[in-house]
């Protein structure tokens with residue numbers, strides 16, 4: 001590839017206007033893997049008008065996410081973030097710069113810190129107990145459980161209580177609105193790639209995004225106004241949820257906050273609430289359903305994990321958060337689950353802020369960068385010929401952590417744009433998964449063999465199972 005005398009990375013030839021858009025297909029991460037085998041770990045595509053660089057090896061990822069992290073720390077401006085995510089006024093979709101840095105700092109210090117997340121321990125346990133109780137009832141009646149649906153529900157309930165202080169409100173359908181918003185986040189929007197089409201709204205997405213955003217805003221306005229009222233009545237709650245925390249920051253932000261050099265307003269609060277919900281829901285539930293699917297497919301690993309749980313927790317009680325640090329095998333099982341089924345197979349797109357030359361290739365300013373961690377996690381050169389198999393033991397005795405210090409494994413991304421919610425995400429995943437494995441044995445319905453379980457993915461911003469995981473539970477605990 002050459003453009004204006006520059007040496008672009010290799011890649012497939014594109015068509016006029018659409019470029020390579022037509023080749024992505026239903027499973028872009030798999031298509032891109034095949035292409036990278038032909039064109040190499042730094043590959044150039046043109047998606048509509050957007051120059052796109054696909055990164056597919058740990059060495060290449062190092063150059064983009066570590067060595068030149070600052071150049072690639074921007075996010076592309078997409079319609080979704082403009083219309084649904086409050087004009088990108090939170091963290092995930094926000095352009096790199098002072099504003100992003102301040103909001104991210106607010107989230108890490110005030111909302112996602114270890115001490116804050118630990119303050120919700122009691123609430124999380126209540127929700128997990130309800131989950132185990134409802135599955136226990138299904139076990140007694142030998143009923144099939146839709147585990148994917150249950151995972152989404154328990155994570156939703158925990159998240160809404162953490163953010164709003166409650167998860168049920170008869171007056172509005174918060175869950176429905178959020179599900180619409182999440183769905184829109186995953187839809188491929190032509191207008192983001194071919195700006196000429198923007199005015200026509202051929203897919204009807206602009207209209208739907210505006211409608212969803214309006215519905216969400218109305219609900220949030222009601223909740224926030226009520227909470228302001230509560231605060232002025234000195235209403236006391238068991239823990240301080242996110243909205244309350246941010247309202248008190250807003251109230252006090254006239255006194256310049258030491259750590260935060262900007263003042264938070266109502267729109268910031270709404271945008272951050274949206275970001276936190278969107279970032280928590282599908283990520284945690286997808287990590288749990290995939291890992292559990294692999295455990296069901298691999299009875300040896302399931303048994304070994306159950307044995308660890310029996311010896312650390314005992315057979316008379318549920319798993320508590322204080323048990324989690326002692327569960328070493330659980331840790332490597334989750335790593336292996338996320339290696340094979342990363343929640344964000346291409347991370348969130350990064351965007352370059354300047355022209356730069358990497359490995360002799362010209363990477364133009366405003367290129368979109370997709371890091372294919374799905375491919376990196378399955379590369380036999382990095383993981384041996386067993387790369388496609390589920391073998392948690394490969395992580396035992398290695399110093400590969402969740403943080404992406406070793407770029408063969410970076411389920412939470414790495415660098416400036418790496419996930420700030422890792423601690424929370426991992427607590428949700430560990431706690432719920434441990435419970436399901438400790439409290440129940442699982443068998444597939446209708447005598448289905450474990451190797452017949454459908455493992456098809458549904459590609460979007462996150463990548464859950466295409467079909468729900470259905471299984472029949474049997475109780476294990478002696479209570």
Ligand code: HEM
Nearest residue numbers: 091092276279280283343344347348412413417419421425
């Ligand atoms: C198992 C759970 C989770 C996984 C696997 C995960 C993974 C990721 C990944 C891969 C990215 C993109 C990194 C990049 O583009 O380089 C990301 C970004 C992000 N995550 Fe998570 N995440 C999880 C849970 C959470 C939770 C619970 C929160 C917070 C409530 C959260 C908040 C965010 C935010 C705000 C960003 C954007 C960061 C930025 O652009 O500066 N995530 N996450």
